[in-house]
Amino acid sequence: MSGPGLSPSSALGRRSAGVVRLVLLLAFAAMFLYPFAWLLSASLKPRGQVFDNRIPPRTWVFGNYVEVFHQLPLLAWVFNSVLIAVLAATLVTLSSSAVAFGFAYFRFPGRKVLFGLLLATMMLPGAVTLIPNYLIWKWLGWLGTNVPLWGGTLFGSAFYIFLMRQFFLGVSRDLFEAARVDGCSYFGLFWRIALPLAKPSAIIVWLFEFQASWNNFQGPLIYLNFGDPSSYTVPLGISYAMTMYSPTAGGHGDYQYVMVASLLVTLPMLVIFAFAQRHFIEGIAAGGVKG
Known part of the structure; x- marks a missing residue:
C-alpha cells in the first residue's frame, strides 16, 4: 500500500531503488568478504589443495590449527607483536596528547609557525628519514632489539x-x-582534565597506532635480529614462513600453515575493532569539533 500523497508508481520506484541498494550492498560485502573466506578455506586444506580456489575445501584438515604451533613459533611472534603494538600505541597516545594540549592551551609567540612546521613533517616520505633513524638507533646500540x-x-x-x-x-x-584558580598545575590540567575529556580521541589514536604497529613489516625487517626467528613479529614471521616453505628454498610447499597463521593473527584486529566501533565513531566526530 502506498503512503499518503504517493502514487503507486512512486511507491514502486522507491521499493525498486531500495532493492537495488540492497543488491549493491550485498555485492560489495561479498567482494570484501571473499578474501577472508578464501583464507579460511585454504587454512583447512591439505598441502596439495591450498591454491585450488575451491570454497569450501574438497578435503577438510582441522589438524592444521594444531600442527601450526609445532611448525612455527607463532605464539612468540604474537607475543612480540602484542608487546610492541601496546607499547607503541600507549606511548604515542600519551606523548601526542601532551604536545597537542600544549599547542591548544598555551599562547606563546611563534605558536602557529611551530605548529605549521610540525604539520609539514607529514609531507616527508618515510624513505627520507629511514637512514637517519637507522643511524641513530645504531649509535645508541639498539639494533637487533x-x-x-x-x-x-x-x-x-x-x-x-x-x-x-x-x-x-x-x-x-x-x-x-x-x-588554575583552584591551584591546579599545568600538568594537572592535562592529566586530570584534558586527557579524561579526550578519551574518545585518545582511543582513536591508540587504535590507529596499534593497527599500524601490528601490520608493520618494514620496521622489524630492518631492526630485528635475523638469526633468531623467535624474535620476529607476526608480519615478518609470516614472510619468513613463506620463504621457509617455498620449494625453491628447499621447503615442501606447506603453505597451509602460513594460511592458518595469517588467519589467526587477523582475528585479534577484527575483535578489537568490533568492540571499539562505538568509540571509533565518537572519536572521529570529536576530532573535528574545531579547526
Whole structure:
C-alpha cells in the first residue's frame, strides 16, 4: 500500500531503488568478504589443495590449527607483536596528547609557525628519514632489539597531535582557568582534565597506532635480529614462513600453515575493532569539533 500523497508508481520506484541498494550492498560485502573466506578455506586444506580456489575445501584438515604451533613459533611472534603494538600505541597516545594540549592551551609567540612546521613533517616520505633513524638507533646500540619499533613513539606523531589538538580546542578554556584558580598545575590540567575529556580521541589514536604497529613489516625487517626467528613479529614471521616453505628454498610447499597463521593473527584486529566501533565513531566526530 502506498503512503499518503504517493502514487503507486512512486511507491514502486522507491521499493525498486531500495532493492537495488540492497543488491549493491550485498555485492560489495561479498567482494570484501571473499578474501577472508578464501583464507579460511585454504587454512583447512591439505598441502596439495591450498591454491585450488575451491570454497569450501574438497578435503577438510582441522589438524592444521594444531600442527601450526609445532611448525612455527607463532605464539612468540604474537607475543612480540602484542608487546610492541601496546607499547607503541600507549606511548604515542600519551606523548601526542601532551604536545597537542600544549599547542591548544598555551599562547606563546611563534605558536602557529611551530605548529605549521610540525604539520609539514607529514609531507616527508618515510624513505627520507629511514637512514637517519637507522643511524641513530645504531649509535645508541639498539639494533637487533625491538626498542626502535616503539621508542620513536615517545616523541609523538604529527597526525595524532593534529587530531588531539582539534579536540582540545573544542574544550572550554574557562574550565582550565577555573582549575588554575583552584591551584591546579599545568600538568594537572592535562592529566586530570584534558586527557579524561579526550578519551574518545585518545582511543582513536591508540587504535590507529596499534593497527599500524601490528601490520608493520618494514620496521622489524630492518631492526630485528635475523638469526633468531623467535624474535620476529607476526608480519615478518609470516614472510619468513613463506620463504621457509617455498620449494625453491628447499621447503615442501606447506603453505597451509602460513594460511592458518595469517588467519589467526587477523582475528585479534577484527575483535578489537568490533568492540571499539562505538568509540571509533565518537572519536572521529570529536576530532573535528574545531579547526
